[in-house]
Amino acid sequence: MDTQSLRAFLAVAEQGSFSLAAEQLHLTQPAVSKRVAVLESQIGARLFDRIGRHIGLTEAGHTLLPRARQILVMFDDTQRALANLHGEIGGSLSLATSHHVGLHRLPPLLKAFTRDHPAVRLDLRFLDSEQAYQEVLDGGLELAVVTLAPSPSQELVTVPVWVDQLYFVCSREHPLAACEELPLSALSDFNAVLPGELTFTRGIVTETFAQEGLRVHVSISTNYLETLKMMVGIGLGWSVLPETLIDDELYCLPIRHRPIERPLGYLYHRGRTLSNAARAMLEVLEQTRREQAD
Template identity: 70%
Template sequence: MDTQSLAAFLTVAEQASFSRAADALELTQPAVSKRIANLEGRIGARLFDRIGRRVRLTEAGETLLPKARQLLVLMDDTRRALANLDHRVGGNLTLATSHHVGLHRMPSVLRAFTHRYPDVALDLRFLDSEQAYQGVLDGALELAVVTLAPEPDPQLAVVRVWRDQLRFVCGHDHPLARREGLSLAELARHPAVLPGSRTFTRGLVTDRFARRGLRPNVGLATNYLETLKMMAAIGLGWSVLPETLVDGELVVLRVDEPPIERPLGYLFHRERTLSNAAQALIGELDSAADPA
């Protein structure tokens, strides 16, 4: 069973489309279809149902999916282990980072890394932290630098590098802008603009309110912190943002609560062999870490 056919199968399953899979693999759609047909011929079962433009896994496809993923991760791991033998820092490094971490924490790290290791080809992907976690678990990503989960999966090695201090903020014209000694109960009476409900950051905020028996009144939500900043600045609600985003467009609310801390760092799968390139990047991240 060739790995190219398995990779095509996984990509079609993830994209739920032959055409999108072809784009992702930089192949023609007939080439992808041929690889799937070859795989189906070897297995002796149909892997996808094609109904119009919709593509769904058959029962055989569902059964093969986790095994195919494991096989490709094992092959990738073996290639890295062999490549590491010459101790050269080069080759490909598939790395994910969240938009905020990538824009505000990673530039100096990546600048130093690419200057020191010019032979590394970075495959840098901007993903929500939650997606990056899943990508590392699935084996699609070797390393991720993101907001860390409150309770990380035990299969992952997770290392904190930075701490984000999150501040309660609003626009200058918001009715709470000039209030002193605000309580969370008072905040909860006003609409908020916060990260999406399934994000790690939203969980930190709701947990803080829950300790007081409260729930924030969320009017609007988005996973993009820069968008939240804009919405708060124009008066659509109060928000909670990292200090790195707080500027003259916003007012820091005087809330009788300590700042919420958000841990940022890197993670990788404990069962995978890290490439020399990934180990080198981890060295750069450790050097950039906040003091303990």
């Protein structure tokens, strides 16, 4: 049972497609199929049911999936530990970030990091914060710089670097824009456009209302804050957005309530051996955190 076959199996299981797995692994589809076939031959069982265009895990596939992840995490961890002995900062660094953090917080840090460590191959992935969180937890990523979970897993080290203050906003033509002062309850009478139901940011907002015994009526959801800004701007509802997205198109509502804040920062698995490249990135993030605190 070789690691290449296990990686091909995992990619197909996660993507639900041999062609998408091939793209992810930078291989041809026949090469991925061959590696999965080799693995099936080794364990003596089919791993996938192929019905039409649908691909699903068999019972053997479901049994192998968590063990394959564990084997590859242990293998990669061992490789990093051995590579770290040389003290060189190079190799690949798998780093995930959300679109908003990646656009508005990370660019100067990445510029400094790539300038100081040109031998590092940066594998940067743009994911929803929740997906990045799970990928780090499962061992698929070394680091993530995202919105932090309100109740993080004890298996993860999570460190806030920035604090995003979220502002209640609407379009300048919205009925709420005519009010000079508003209680939080006034927003419950109007539709909201907010991030998806399972996002950390949505949870922070709805919990704020729930503490006051209020409900939020969400008419439209999207995980892209820039899209939310557009929908607010054309009058589809009120929302909460960070300061980085607020401009003259939007009206900041004068809500009588403490500001809603969300922590942005980095996270990694507590039990993982970090590469020298990852440790170098943490130094950059820690420097930024200290500067924010001053």
